[in-house]
Amino acid sequence: MIYEKQRLPLLCIGLYWFKNCKNFLVLAFLLVFKLFNDAPSLPMILGGILLFLLVCLIFAVLSYTRFTFQIDQTSVLVNKGLFIQKQTILPFERIQTIQENHYFYLRPFKLAEVKLESAASSSGEAEILFPALPLVLIASIEASKKAAATPQEPTAQAASGEEPTNNYATVFSGEETANPPLETFTLKFKEIFLFSITDFSVFTLVLVIGYNVLDNIPNLFAYASELQQLGLLLGAALLLGLLILFFFLAIARNLFRYYGFTVETNQQQLLITQGLFSKRHQTIPLARIQGLSVEQNLYRRIFHLSSVKLLLAAGSSSESDDTVYLFPILKEAQLTETLARFLPEWSFQQTALVKNPRPNFWYFCRWPLLLGLLAVGISAFFFWWLALIFFVFFGSFVLSSIWRGKIQGYQFLDNHVLLCQTIRGLSKVTAYLKKNKIQDFTVTTTYWQHKKGLGKSQLTIKTEDTLTESKLFYFPLTEAEKLRRWFLS
Structure with missing residues (x-):
């Protein structure tokens, strides 16, 4: 499969134009106010708007013409840059994550935004970004990446000269597959709604502010005139209305983001699909998973629900401010069995946590x-x-x-996986860490703590551009020694 030098679809001119208009809109307004101290006439306003749109369009066309790419059997090559030309070569075997964003305005044209990330990608920034590519070409990139990761003998299909196919790429386009993924998890609408209403930050903010407003109104009423009382009532009603609106908007945001949430695996990589207006596909190799974080806030603890987050290596995540969920919400009774199905190389069978028998x-x-x-x-x-x-x-x-x-502790699930349980804020966090992914192990103690045989044990893994730490505070040093021996074994 060899492609000549290609250009992006013509629709990308419009995407570049819209991006330029958005980026330079504030600068354009500042320039207008600087040039026209007095009120400008209508023709001047219209002329300025047309000039601004024309300049943005010129730069969009230049950006489009300066962006070319080439795909061969081993790598993706991209040339781009308006004034400074930049060439990026990314071999297929170095690609760690392929993320697709199927925005609603791209779907009618069978296009999608594509991000190719490697271990060198910084947090929130892809190594290669295509504003739009045809789905057929995306399927070819997926197939080439898969072939580079798992070399196979030439098949009859390849000998006949047919285009290679890829299960995940076919799933992206919505077509049926002859070889479906080995495991599939789908989040139902009612589960997304339950995930939204048990969001600790949103629900607590509305509850606390609403309670304080209702609690203070009677005290303020006692010293207010009738007109002031009416104003207080209207103000309180407006504030509560805004809080309720904020609450429902937060719920709607989660519903739009996680609509159609599906996780599929072929025991080599995960495919996560989600989104209503912006449908996103993210491929994550299992080898890039640094750890798992199972979190349960107070509200979800009441309903015996948990959320499972992926702790990913650099270049495996999509956006710096976006949490990558393996399962946004899952019943506790199904947790161990579901994790074992999707990550069979990990051990999740728990027996008894090792805790501090006499916590201070x-x-x-x-x-x-x-x-x-x-x-x-x-x-x-x-x-x-x-x-x-x-x-x-x-x-x-x-x-x-x-x-x-009372709750913190650890457990060796096997010689390669460690479970570490602690509290972060008002949420119980259970981390599953693989020994070969842990960067370092640290024990910290003071003179007085050492006399009592206590210290802080800390295990660190590298995720994105930060370090994620699992800590056991004021834990017996004898247990810290067991952790050290396991880490060094």
């Missing part, structure tokens, strides 16, 4: 307790409501710290 809760809660008492005591002399806020804020930290002391 004073160590865990001393700092939030002391700071909280100080903040509440000082603020109580000035504003009682501020003291109440500090009491709730630091009180939650104290409870979280005590909870961490």
